[in-house]
Amino acid sequence: MGSLICDISMSLDGFVAGPNATLEQPLGEGGEKLHEWLMATKAFRATHGMTGGEDSADSRLVEEHLRSIGATIMGRHMFSGGAGPWESDPNADAWWGEDPPFHHPVFVLTHHARERVTKRGGTTFTFVTDGVESAAEQARAAAGDRDVQVAGGASAVQQYLAAGLLAALQVHVAPVLLGGGVRLFDRLGDAPPKLELTRVVESPAATHLGYSVVR
């Protein structure tokens, strides 16, 4: 059975989204700078049905990550944005379109039960109302031998870190200061988990820091 991991981009000042996020600008002001390294890669573009992009060290890292992941967990905001009673809105998943880039089962943490949604290309959205451990169990079962990623947002990552459920963490540090927004590491409690540095991959666009979480 695979591990639960998190692989996420962060500004040097610790933000995973800029200030004043809206439905139209879900990453907040300047937040797109966090993912410039990613958008430039061939591997990311291919997953999103686009050609081109650079076959760089960054791209090989993305490829490796995509190959390793068999299921995704995300918070409700990452599924459908911040506002509105999405559970009664059949279009709430329009955020991810008809052919989402996951191509595997996605588990959405929420307080509102909803029927599973099946999209094109192998992506399903399953709504989990009984907590982070339950989502982890369901996602692990769905992922088979592959790993499960906690994709975000920050709150979901924080819950998994604080609960000691993450086995590894890869933080892509973008060379940018956002000055405000949503912090990745917050509310970790009095005894945050111990880390061990496992790998550093560097490029001008980002520094990729790999850690294992020590249990």
Place this chain on the structure above:
Amino acid sequence: MGSLICDISMSLDGFVAGPNATLEQPLGEGGEKLHEWLMATKAFRATHGMTGGEDSADSRLVEEHLRSIGATIMGRHMFSGGAGPWESDPNADAWWGEDPPFHHPVFVLTHHARERVTKRGGTTFTFVTDGVESAAEQARAAAGDRDVQVAGGASAVQQYLAAGLLAALQVHVAPVLLGGGVRLFDRLGDAPPKLELTRVVESPAATHLGYSVVR
């Protein structure tokens, strides 16, 4: 004339000191973990009058840094700790002892005028009451061809960053989550400076991220 730079250790979650800092534990709970990489180096030990330590990539980085610096700027808390009317206390500099590790002129940002203090080994403490730009000018003049470091604490670094006065930043990311404490990057304002990644040096003990600040 040299540049104004900052060279500082930070936890992965962005803290330069842990929670509940006191005079006896100035780095807060767990804060010593931020500097484990540094304490282990031969170069750091030598500056503090000790033998031994590792002649590692970390140590060569410290050597390079120490050679490049001709003057230091620090905040008042870094000079004498957080509490008490230090300006009337002739022992307030006991924090740094009779033979401080700087061996060059140090400029202390403060609201309270005080006579310059001369210590052994080339360290002087000059008290600057007219702001960060004045301290930068005085320190640059004292440093000659060498660089000036803003040593800390976080508030001093933030003021220099926000004022656009820093030319370069080297952040030593320790593989640790502190869960709370003093954040390095905070109060940077609406338009934080742009960065460019210039170098990454890695070791199991820390990841050393070098940035130039784009003007």
